[in-house]
Amino acid sequence: xxxxxxxxxxxxxxxxxxxxxxxxxxxxxxxxxxxxxxxxxxxxxxxxxxxxxxxxxxxxxxxxxxxxxxxxxxxxxxxxxxxxxxxxxxxxxxxxxxxxxxxxxxxxxxxxxxxxxxxxxxxxxxxxxxxxxxxxxxxxxxxxxxxxxxxxxxxxxxxxxxxxxxxxxxxxxxxxxxxxxxxxxxxxxxxxxxxxxxxxxxxxxxxxxxxxxxxxxxxxxxxxxxxxxxxxxxxxxxxxxxxxxxxxxxxxxxxxxxxxxxxxxxxxxxxxxxxxxxxxxxxxxxxxxxxxxxxxxxxxxxxxxxxxxxxxxxxxxxxxxxxxxxxxxxxxxxxxxxxxxxxxxxxxxxxxxxxxxxxxxxxxxxxxxxxxxxxxxxxxxxxxxxxxxxxxxxxxxxxxxxxxxxxxxxxxxxxxxxxxxxxxxxxxxx
Amino acid sequence: xxxxxxxxxxxxxxxxxxxxxxxxxxxxxxxxxxxxxxxxxxxxxxxxxxxxxxxxxxxxxxxxxxxxxxxxxxxxxxxxxxxxxxxxxxxxxxxxxxxxxxxxxxxxxxxxxxxxxxxxxxxxxxxxxxxxxxxxxxxxxxxxxxxxxxxxxxxxxxxxxxxxxxxxxxxxxxxxxxxxxxxxxxxxxxxxxxxxxxxxxxxxxxxxxxxxxxxxxxxxxxxxxxxxxxxxxxxxxxxxxxxxxxxxxxxxxxxxxxxxxxxxxxxxxxxxxxxxxxxxxxxxxxxxxxxxxxxxxxxxxxxxxxxxxxxxxxxxxxxxxxxxxxxxxxxxxxxxxxxxxxxxxxxxxxxxxxxxxxxxxxxxxxxxxxxxxxxxxxxxxxxxxxxxxxxxxxxxxxxxxxxxxxxxxxxxxxxxxxxxxxxx
Numbered sequence: 001x002x003x004x005x006x007x008x009x010x011x012x013x014x015x016x017x018x019x020x021x022x023x024x025x026x027x028x029x030x031x032x033x034x035x036x037x038x039x040x041x042x043x044x045x046x047x048x049x050x051x052x053x054x055x056x057x058x059x060x061x062x063x064x065x066x067x068x069x070x071x072x073x074x075x076x077x078x079x080x081x082x083x084x085x086x087x088x089x090x091x092x093x094x095x096x097x098x099x100x101x102x103x104x105x106x107x108x109x110x111x112x113x114x115x116x117x118x119x120x121x122x123x124x125x126x127x128x129x130x131x132x133x134x135x136x137x138x139x140x141x142x143x144x145x146x147x148x149x150x151x152x153x154x155x156x157x158x159x160x161x162x163x164x165x166x167x168x169x170x171x172x173x174x175x176x177x178x179x180x181x182x183x184x185x186x187x188x189x190x191x192x193x194x195x196x197x198x199x200x201x202x203x204x205x206x207x208x209x210x211x212x213x214x215x216x217x218x219x220x221x222x223x224x225x226x227x228x229x230x231x232x233x234x235x236x237x238x239x240x241x242x243x244x245x246x247x248x249x250x251x252x253x254x255x256x257x258x259x260x261x262x263x264x265x266x267x268x269x270x271x272x273x274x275x276x277x278x279x280x281x282x283x284x285x286x287x288x289x290x291x292x293x294x295x296x297x298x299x300x301x302x303x304x305x306x307x308x309x310x311x312x313x314x315x316x317x318x319x320x321x322x323x324x325x326x327x328x329x330x331x332x333x334x335x336x337x338x339x340x341x342x343x344x345x346x347x348x349x350x351x352x353x354x355x356x357x358x359x360x361x362x363x364x365x366x367x368x369x370x371x372x373x374x375x376x377x378x379x380x381x382x383x384x385x386x387x388x389x390x391x392x393x394x395x396x397x398x399x400x401x402x403x404x405x406x407x408x409x410x411x412x413x414x415x416x417x418x419x420x421x422x423x424x425x426x427x428x429x430x
Numbered sequence: 431x432x433x434x435x436x437x438x439x440x441x442x443x444x445x446x447x448x449x450x451x452x453x454x455x456x457x458x459x460x461x462x463x464x465x466x467x468x469x470x471x472x473x474x475x476x477x478x479x480x481x482x483x484x485x486x487x488x489x490x491x492x493x494x495x496x497x498x499x500x501x502x503x504x505x506x507x508x509x510x511x512x513x514x515x516x517x518x519x520x521x522x523x524x525x526x527x528x529x530x531x532x533x534x535x536x537x538x539x540x541x542x543x544x545x546x547x548x549x550x551x552x553x554x555x556x557x558x559x560x561x562x563x564x565x566x567x568x569x570x571x572x573x574x575x576x577x578x579x580x581x582x583x584x585x586x587x588x589x590x591x592x593x594x595x596x597x598x599x600x601x602x603x604x605x606x607x608x609x610x611x612x613x614x615x616x617x618x619x620x621x622x623x624x625x626x627x628x629x630x631x632x633x634x635x636x637x638x639x640x641x642x643x644x645x646x647x648x649x650x651x652x653x654x655x656x657x658x659x660x661x662x663x664x665x666x667x668x669x670x671x672x673x674x675x676x677x678x679x680x681x682x683x684x685x686x687x688x689x690x691x692x693x694x695x696x697x698x699x700x701x702x703x704x705x706x707x708x709x710x711x712x713x714x715x716x717x718x719x720x721x722x723x724x725x726x727x728x729x730x731x732x733x734x735x736x737x738x739x740x741x742x743x744x745x746x747x748x749x750x751x752x753x754x755x756x757x758x759x760x761x762x763x764x765x766x767x768x769x770x771x772x773x774x775x776x777x778x779x780x781x782x783x784x785x786x787x788x789x790x791x792x793x794x795x796x797x798x799x800x801x802x803x804x805x806x807x808x809x810x811x812x813x814x815x816x817x818x819x820x821x822x823x824x825x826x827x828x829x830x831x832x833x834x835x836x837x838x839x840x841x842x843x844x845x846x847x848x849x850x851x852x853x854x
Contacts, residue, residue, distance in 0.1 A: 044574030100715065100727060110545055110591070119568040122550050122557035133550035135473035135648040142652035143477065151653045155545055156591070156612035161842030164716040170724055172714040173844040174620060177543075177612040178592045185609055189624065196627060198714065198731070213570055217578050218586030279633075281539065281608035283599040286506065286587055295605060298535060302633070416587070417596030419608060 005191045006428055008201075008268040009089025009256030010368050011081040015051035015249050015355055018060070019084065023253075023355075023365065024372040027380035028401040032233040032354050034247050039211045040115075047225040049232035050211045051249035051356030053077070067166060070149040072111040075159045077252035077361075078207035082163050085203065089256035089268060092167070096266065101200040103171025104160045105190035107182025109208035109360040111154030112215075117145050159207060171199040177360060179415030180320070182206055183253065184363025184423055188277030190257050200262045205364035207252035219248065222287060224324060236357075237384035238321035238350035239328045239392040246322040249356025253364030255371075272371045275408070275426040276309070278302025282418025289326055293334030295420045300338045300410060303422035307408070311339050314346060314424070315406030316379050318370045320414045321350025322357055327414065332392045347404065349397040353383045363413035367423055370409040374427050377405045438626040439853065441703040442525020442691030443794045444517040446642070447781045448484035448684050451516075453524055457798040460806050461826070465780045467667045467682050473648055480660040482667040483646050484684030484782030486513070494519045495601075503597060506587045509685070510546050513787070514594040514642035515601065517689040521638060522602065525691035525703060529602060538606035538634040539599045540625040540692075542617025542641030543591040544786035547650040556580040598638055598689075606634040612786075615749060616838035617641055618688070619789030619846045623712040625692045635697040642687025643785040654683060659753045659841070669810050671783075673750035673776040674757050674822050676815035681751040684782020688790040706797040710833065711736030711849035717763065720755075720843055725763025728845040729837060733767070736833065736849040740768045743849075744831035745805055746820075747796045749838050750776020751783055756841060761818035763845070764837070770821045775799075779809035789838045793848070796834045800852040803829050 012019065015033025016026035026033075033051040042048045059065040061080035068076055086092045091102070125138035152158065160175045172193055178185050183206025190204035210219070219225045226245035228235040236247040263270055280302065282295035289296065304311055320331055336343045351366045358365055373379055378401050385398035407427040414420050443453040448466025450456030459466075466484035475481040491512040495501050507515065522529065556577035560568035568577075587593060592610040599608055607628050611621045618641025625639040645654060654660060661680035663670035672678040691703075698705055713731025717724025733740065746764055751757060764774060777795045784791050799805050804826050811822045832852045839845045 041570040042574060044571045046574075046578065100724075103714075103716070113548075116567050118548075119553065119557040119560050119573070120566055122553050123561040123568075124565065125550070126554040126558050128555075128558065131551070131554060133554050133648075135550075136475075136477050138550060138648050139475070139652055140477040142649070143655060146652060146656060148656035151656055155614055157614040157617075157840050157842060157844055160613075161716075161840065161844060164843065165718055168718065170716045170718055170727075173613070173716040174714070175612050176609050177590075178595075178608070178610055179590060189609065192627060192631065196631075213568075213573060217573075217581065220578060221581060221583045221585055222587075223583075279607040279609065280535070281596070281599045281605055283534070283603050283605045285600065286584075286593070286596060298605065415592070416590065417592050418599065419592060419596070 003195045004260040005194050005257050005274045006260050006263050007255050007271045007274060007371055008258045008263050009085040011084025011088060011254045012365055012368055013053060013056060013077050013080045014251040014365050015053060020368055024369060027351060027354050027369060028378055030381055030383045030399060034232045034236060034356055036232060037211060040213055042216060045216055046220045046227050047216060048229045051247060052211055053251055071162060072153040073209045074108045074111055074207045075162050078159050078163060081252035081254040082167060082203055085254040085256050086167055099168050100170045102169050103173055103199040103202045104164050104169050105174040105186045105202055105204045106160045107176050107186035107206035107360045108156060108159040109177060110156055112212045114150055115213045121145060169203060178419040179417055180359055180362055181413040181415040181419040181421040182360035184413035184421040185279060187367060188279060188421060188423060191274050191277055194257060194259050200259045202257045203254060204257055205254035206361035208358055208360035209250035210359050211248050211250050234384050236323045236353045238323040238353050238382055239396045240385050241387040241389035243323045243328060245324055247356040249358045251358050252361050253368050270428045272374050272425045273428045276303040276307030276424030278306060278422045280420045284418050287416055289330040293330045295418055296331060296334035296414060297337050299420035300422045303424050307424040309408060312342055313408045314410045316373055316409045317346055317348040318366050318409060318411040319348050319350045320412040321352050323352060329391050332394055335394060343394060347379050347397045348394045349380055349382045367411050370411045370425050373409055374406055378403050436630050436632060437695040438629050438709045439693055439695050439698050439705045440690050440707050440797060441693050441698050441705050442521040443797060444520030444524055444689040445791060445794050446513050446517045447686040447791060448486050449780055452520055453798060460780060460795055461804060463809055465668050465809060467670055467782055472646060478651055478655055479662055481664045482670055482682055485646055486685055491516060506584050508546050508588040509644045510642050511594050511597055513644060513687045515597050517640060517642060517687045518598040518638050521689040521691050532636055534603050534605040536606050536635040537604040538628060538637045539595045539604045539608050540621040540637055540639040541595040541610045542621040542786045542789060543594050543610050543612055544614060544643050546589045546591060547647045548589060550648060552585060594642060613844050614840040615785055615788055616840050616844050616846045617786040619836060619838040619848060620714060622690060622692060622790060623846060623848060626709045626712055629694050635694045637692040638689050639692045640687060640689030640790040641787045643787040644685035645683050645785060646685045661752060671752040671779040672810040673752050673778060673808055674761060674815060674818040674820055675811050676813040678752045678754060678757060681753050681783045684784050686781060686784050686791060687787035688794045690790055705853040706801060707850040707853050709848060710851045714846045717843040717845050720759040722759060722762025722766050724843060725839055725845045726766030728847040729767045729835060732847040732849045738833055740772060742831055743772050743833050743835050744829055745834050746772055746774045747792050747834060747836045748774050748776045750778050752778060758817040761820045765819045770819055773823045774820045775805060776808045793836045796836060800829055805829055
């Protein structure tokens with residue numbers, strides 16, 4: 001018998017609030033976390049809005065905030081969400097749990113580059129006549145101007161490293177970065193580490209902010225972001241005919257994954273069971289999904305198969321639903337293919353209509369939403385849904401939350417490079 | 431076949447290193463004790479305290495991408511991506527893989543990757559424009575209005591860490607499981623470990639797994655200088671990296687990467703593949719405070735899965751950076767499990783520190799040593815250090831036992847260990 005994995009703790013800091021409860025209930029209320037960008041002056045950028053954390057202070061969450069003073073946003077958001085999840089799961093300072101069997105698998109993004117120094121130093125060392133930067137000039141300036149800790153914290157292994165160190169988590173320790181699928185992938189592979197016996201518990205999820213000048217520049221250049229600057233709260237409109245790109249968000253979501261018998265023995269509260277995981281690659285293009293959705297189809301099928309379910313068992317799909325033209329069309333197509341004539345009967349909604357797109361952390365925040373949906377029996381809506389698109393013809397739970405008891409939820413995450421990950425969470429039945 | 435019985439073997443090696451651009455030349459250079467470390471030639475390194483590195487000279491991605499369609503992608507490939515793409519092609523060739531016969535949906539890609547440094551020239555004009563009103567700080571208003579339009583549209587795609595794996599997936603039509611582990615120096619070792627697990631659990635039969643890295647750019651070298659851990663032996667580049675030696679004073683960076691063909695045993699047999707080794711065990715752990723206990727735990731987990739004891743191990747292939755504190759940490763971890771009875775080996779003096787690319791490149795070195803029956807010495811080891819209680823060989827010796835262990839770690843404490851068994 002394969003080891004069963006249950007979820008025994010959750011934590012979140014997102015644009016909809018700094019707890020799991022806020023994340024979920026504000027979605028049920030159809031609130032948007034999107035507003036004009038305050039992290040930096042974006043007033044002349046093609047996109048001037050995003051879903052930022054408002055008034056986040058790490059000291060509200062951890063006992064020793066000074067330990068984190070050099071850490072970047074990824075690690076700080078992650079610390080707050082991890083503290084919640086570990087507290088929720090009864091794992092803080094719990095010496096009865098073998099800390100060497102408790103690991104970390106995150107999908108965290110790169111840290112934020114030092115935009116000001118970087119561009120100023122490049123500019124100073126730039127030689128227009130050669131259209132090139134003079135390396136030795138850049139190096140000389142960089143050695144005195146760059147701040148070592150800030151540079152170090154950009155490395156992607158620092159966030160899981162800090163968490164392991166601070167919370168005493170000595171099991172396997174990983175970070176993956178598969179673009180927008182990263183934290184879902186982390187949760188899937190963390191589940192597999194426990195199934196294999198490498199650990200009994202894993203802290204898993206993701207943390208990311210790309211709401212900084214280089215991040216917005218990069219996505220604007222790829223024309224991936226909505227530029228509906230007149231009405232930011234309405235800009236993220238997944239599956240709507242007039243959708244025009246995604247809206248950046250930031251934050252972290254963390255879950256405690258635990259082997260069932262281990263959870264039972266210590267009397268842990270069980271939220272749900274993580275039953276299915278699938279990972280595939282489109283192997284098609286760097287930014288475009290395969291037009292037939294072949295990777296997404298295979299991925300959803302793999303996750304449902306892994307859960308030992310038939311597609312009919314899925315009661316709700318938390319979609320990737322980015323609000324880009326291509327994603328929402330192809331995801332719809334893929335869902336229709338996987339679920340056949342039953343597809344129209346399955347509620348499909350996008351948390352990104354309210355949360356924005358948390359990039360690497362998106363999957364974790366959305367899986368937490370899926371778990372809460374099983375717990376509470378209310379499906380969050382897709383807000384800003386006004387004009388149906390003939391090519392997107394599923395039940396997107398438009399604008400208003402809906403009461404429905406669901407036992408199995410499918411959560412999709414798709415990323416640049418053709419990365420596809422699907423997870424299935426199920427109501428726990430002993 | 432029951433899932434529990436699925437065995438995983440390594441059937442192809444693709445390496446791109448400062449001392450050899452394929453498995454054959456890499457092995458020849460290793461067995462002859464060559465090193466690729468010398469004064470940096472790619473740019474003027476004179477303001478740096480460490481002015482030496484192991485650069486790959488004469489690498490041209492066009493040698494690996496032959497069609498027009500493939501070459502169109504070069505403009506979105508940073509050097510790190512190019513090295514990985516080349517290594518993947520070499521692995522396919524070395525493994526004599528007929529790609530058309532593979533089941534695409536059972537063909538996965540797992541990579542280890544690090545932070546990919548921005549190429550400065552690409553941001554030159556945009557940065558100059560952004561600082562036109564104040565040379566010390568970019569005005570975000572000017573940046574938003576003018577600079578963004580001066581950067582090429584696909585700019586960001588060159589620097590996303592998952593693009594190594596994504597380019598490789600597209601070039602080889604690999605539609606199976608796909609992941610990129612971004613765990614610094616232990617990344618590609620963990621990537622191979624994860625690929626093995628995925629094959630064992632019957633979600634794929636075939637993987638290209640590996641990693642690549644190049645930190646030999648002005649920006650990365652500035653960053654690494656600020657982090658410390660680098661040798662200052664600029665006058666004696668060939669002798670600069672001295673793993674576990676009392677005189678060691680830091681590491682030296684290299685560039686390169688290695689991709690392995692990782693395959694389910696029956697799948698390999700069916701296509702008549704020649705097998706380098708079986709992956710017999712894998713483990714990972716976090717070493718809090720770098721005591722060596724966590725590294726020891728990862729090694730023990732890998733040995734336990736392989737069902738062998740320390741006495742069965744021919745050698746331990748180490749990260750062996752030449753760093754004062756980190757070599758001592760690594761030695762403590764090895765000593766925890768093996769005492770001083772098993773020789774350790776480091777190829778960092780030969781190829782430099784390959785970061786995310788190091789795990790699989792080191793692994794390839796041991797696979798080749800097992801194949802050729804000889805374990806080369808660790809270069810520059812002269813003065814034992816009581817803080818590094820491990821056995822370091824100064825002379826080559828014949829391979830004596832069927833298993834080797836490859837270990838890796840990060841300076842934060844993330845550790846991995848893999849046990850491989852020579853195939854006979």
